[in-house]
Amino acid sequence: MQKKYFLFIFLLIGQLSFCQEMNITINSNNTPFKEFIEYLEKKYDLRFSYKDEAINGKKITLNIKNGDLKELLNKLEEQTLLEIDLVSNRYIIIKQKNNALTICGYLYDKGTNQAIADATIRLETTKKVVYTNTEGYFRIEDVAPNEVIDIQHRSYIEQKTTATSLANTDCIKIALELSTTILEEVVIQNYLTQGISRKSNGSILITQSKLNLLPGLTDPDVLESIQWIPGVMSTSESVSELNIRGGKSDQNLILWDGMNVYLSDHFYGMLSAFNPYIIKKTTLFRNGASAQYGNRISGVIDIQTENEIPQKINGGLGFNMIHADGYIALPIVKDKLGVIVSARRSFTDVVPTFTYKSFSEKVFQNTRILSSKNGINEEYDEEYTELLNKFYFFDFHLKSIWKPSESNKITFNILNIKNNLKNNVEILQDTISNRDELKTKNESIGASWQKKWSNNLEQETKIYFTDYGSEYIHDLKDDGYNTLLSKKNNVTELGLHLTFNYNIKEEQFLIIGGQFNQNKVGYNLEEQFYGNSSGNNKINDNSHSQIYSAFSEYKYTKEKNIFINAGMRVSGYSFNTNFNFEPRLYIEKQLNSYFRAKLSGEIRSQAISQFIELNEDDLEMSNQIWVLSDNENIPIVDSQQIGTGILFSDSGWDIDLDIYYKKSNNISILNPKSLTATDPETIWYHFGSGITQGMDVLIQKKYKNFNTGIGYTLSQTDYLFESIQPETFSANTNAKHNFRWSTSHKWDDLEFSTGFIWRSGIPYTQAIGITSTNPNDPDPLYDIEYGNINESILPNYYRLDCSASYRFYYSAEKKMRSRIGLSFLNILNHKNTINRSYKINYDSEPDIETIDKLSLGFTANLVFRLEW
The missing domain is CATH 3.55.50.30 (Phage tail protein beta-alpha-beta fold)
Incomplete structure (x- = not known):
């Protein structure tokens, strides 16, 4: 040996x-x-x-x-x-060698050539993170060749590259471009789940490409996703009726690449109208919104698509049990011109899937649509009955990005959203026919120009035009009698936005700008009767206004110490000689290694709102109409809100607590006592004030690839409308307690998510009897008598959801990949009552009939996607 x-x-x-x-x-x-x-x-x-x-x-x-x-x-x-x-x-x-690489590089400022220290170098797959030193240098060993490297710094534009491109012994130099639009640091990563973060300005940032599964979702639907954030909910299970900290849904500002959107949903609220696979990021403000945002008094949902020229061709195709979609990004001229196109369409008018049937039962319940589908005409032989029920939705997006020079960027946007419903029933032997047609659309076109005058000064100019339309027709023919109801609602908006962003110093930032909006709103209701007696009732309303706004905002940030955002917005209206002054303030201060304190205050106003128009021949989903303030019959809505809170972070634990108070003035309400009133002098709409007091809290724990969080909201929204009732009463959407628990876990390419929702029942006005307006008449008229407004409470609501997905690849390079996913909503199939109303049943003696609207029952969905 x-x-x-x-x-x-x-x-x-x-x-x-x-x-x-x-x-x-x-x-x-x-x-x-x-x-x-x-x-x-x-x-x-x-x-x-x-x-x-x-x-x-x-x-x-x-x-x-x-x-x-x-x-x-x-x-x-x-x-x-x-x-x-x-x-x-x-x-x-x-x-x-084995596939592992060693990567390194030097980061420097493109304008000054100075080294960039404390930049974050993140491996997207393994989540490994390193930081650059004072010389801008970084080095990481044992990196897979196909790993995507994400380079981030709070003062610079994010940049992505591959490990292979950095595997060079000379450690290549990487130039970063100064960002003059984003200064706020991320305070909490993985807020609820990966892809959601909380920033130091109080906003919630959702990065769509990084978003992990959320409970019950197969696709990362943006308006469904934000409902898991405390303070955001929809008591009707509709993404078109989001209530953010006591606000009504029409008080939310929804922007798509800077363009105002008036139709944000498909399938009457069951999913959002925005293809999630072309969204780059979404910013949510629950309070403390920037002074750049105006003409809404509640939440802000700012959705932005990719704003950089594609470096290579990429795209995706996919379908779930409701729709199919596809998108493609094309570099037309390298680093100069690129185009992104997407389209999505439902196929349920051809293939009525199990998911569609479940959605339909929820959406069309208590309407003629579901009644005819379920056989309202069963007493007639099928050969004498013809039924047509056709529903589909469609959305299309086109964006071009042109960069004629390093300091100029021009983008062009088209957004087209449509929902179409046709429901026809004909009983041939009795010459009876009924036709319902409902069409809604939102067509927007816009352009923006970004000019970088220097490393410290940037200008952005946006112009857009939005055309919203809703048209409903009800045509009933019955043995020589004909009733024709036509209802239209149109909104057109021309918007111009000019902003200058000036980076005073590394810690100080100034925004100055102006905004012009011109709105035209039209509403037309026409009812025609033919037969023994003919008649025609017609109501027209067309109005327009211009809003001129100027705003300024000062930001001061010192990393891991303090953030201050102070702004002022001043607006003038063409129908009003007064100016609205809207100060905004948000402060967040680091107290020690674990705690941060925050304080916010804001005043906001809006001149366009949604009313509910009711007619006995309506479909329920057709009754929301947009109206414009005129300072006489419809006043400008305004609100004042203050809030405070605290943040705690340590050892994977995060606690985010907000306490807030909001007062709203000149809000409108439909008098519930007038719903069945026969008196033509009855006043339907009243204006009053509302007060919301609430607390939002998120408690979450992160451990490696596992996240679990509890979101809880304690809130009370009370209205005072003295013209209806001298006492205050709860808002229709007031759910005092709202509890959400969710978990998400990622194991390699497999993801799981489970969630449970429990909230208090919402209030409703109870019917207590029937009164006759002319009892001595042989054919008397009857009205329902109601108790105090919203004095009764519906049963509590609860739901259990889960989802899972698996990603797989077709080659070692992972250039082409697929994902298959499965979700279950309301696994326990609990029958939640989400609305209660009444009508008079005349089958025998007049009697009160209770109409309960139920939540979505057990619903499964399946998704398959292919991306490259």
């Missing part, structure tokens, strides 16, 4: 002596590796063993003077990223 050790040591010493004795002098510049090897074999009598595919495409640049063989081989390994072993005298083996 000792002889063997002695022989091994002897050979090792001999080999080292050989390496040291060889005197090598080489000067090579970009020489193909194969030629370089052949030269070494001939010059120094070496023998190399290798496969051609291992060395193909590699080139050598070396300058060695009087070096030894070991030095040569080490330098060759560094340049080629291959494993090069000297196995005996003059015999060398070259082979592929």
